[in-house]
Amino acid sequence: MKRGITLRIKSIVIFLLFAGLIGLAFYTAMDKKEEKPTEVKKEENTGLERGSIAPNFSLKTLDGKQVDLKDYRGKKIIVNFWATWCPPCREEMPEMERFYKDYKNQDVEILAVNLEYSEPNTEKVSKFVQEYKLSFPIPLDEKNTIGKQYRAVSIPTSYFIDEKGMVSTSHIGPMDYKFMKNEINKMNR
Template identity: 50%
Template sequence: MENYLSIGSFPVKMVWLAILGAALIAYGLLGLKLRKEPDKKDLLDVLSNGVVLCWFVWKISYAVLHPILTVKQPFNLLYFSGGETGLVLGIIATLLYLLRTSGKCELDRGRVFYAGILGLTLFFTFYYGAQYISASLLADGLISLFFALLSIYLYTLGSFELRKTVLSMLVTALFFSALTNSPLGGKKEDAKAVAAVASGIKPGNRAPDFELQTIEGDTIKLSDLRGKVVFVNLWATWCPPCRAEMPEMVRYYKDHSSKDIEVLAVNLTDSDSEKEVKKFAQDFNLNFPILLDPEGKVGDTYKTVTIPTTFIIDKKGIIKQKHIGPMSYEMMEDFYQAAK
């Protein structure tokens, strides 16, 4: 299954569809659970506002964590977030909001947190269930099963007592800790299977080889970079999200170019201009190889419809991931760790 759905030339990540679907189902079931409660509307409003606040803080925290980049490229706020640090800030802000608002609206805090935990367990049940069904991942299936059992307990036998809510949170935290440190946290790779994969552009295929010239006139061949994790980034100067991700890529390459990492920025020169590419590289202080694809052969081979598109290729030349859209520093690090 592809990790995105293309609507025309606009890519929609499947994971976001799973998140939206799971959230709607969880909200509906939570509303059904609270249907006889006199303060149902207040509870649902407070929790919904808490979710929106968490998302907003997570998104806007990029400006707090990277103020200089935000000033230089304000549109980065459209494409990037504060990552894990931003998520923590969002959770803290949401908890403070729930504590303050529940008191202001005269809602029992135990009821608010119970309803919140129930909503979260319902959400994770369906979210990981969708991931398991689409990709048949054992770990996701077990997580979904765990949350399903916890949801049934909270939905049928749980009360609004805070102690039960706290217990549920502790059990969930322990479960994730055990999962992270178990063999389920990763998958073993069959070396023979990897060696036998066919060339193609899907994860698991051997990356199609190509040879292009850089803007300096040097020649780079993809297969010569075996032994390194390679980011093959297809882009153009006229593409706003491409412009947004370049400072992030420059920052990442500066910190990691001494490692077994290479970034190949393949410009789709058949729809661009070599003159503009060189000016762009100078304006953005690009520190990684900029390759020219004047006939669009690499773009065609890698079937690039939407840009930027990046293929993350492991040390054996196997495509580990295909990412559509701009990359942040944190995303590149995650891709590298998964591919090395």
């Protein structure tokens, strides 16, 4: 008799597990049908490799303006990821400012994306910008979403993007004036 009860209990447990799995499969299928399509359309050939369209991003700058990468199409762009505490970033900033002043009227833009999530506060970023007298836009990546998307693990990391929005090259480490000039001029060929 004990064996019969044990067998019935096992049968009931197996039946309940099987019913639960069917219910879960049905629930998952119904849940997927109700999902709304995402509003963000990914452009074809988007990526970080040379010749790929650079992934678009939208960030607020230090002065509160909205910056969208796609709005800079028609210009050559240097997207630079940096932080105030980074010695190589400090090293390249005067070079970037000098380059920007010389090339901004030649359809060249620098977007220096501050990895704000790694900063103690925004005030430190403001003081840094004032100290180095930076005049190019400083978008703030508060949650490191763009830094991750652009694989900015080591900083500074920079991407050179042509007028069509395509990645020309990337660079890890500090840049000097001559390097930036050479990379921008390569885009003319």
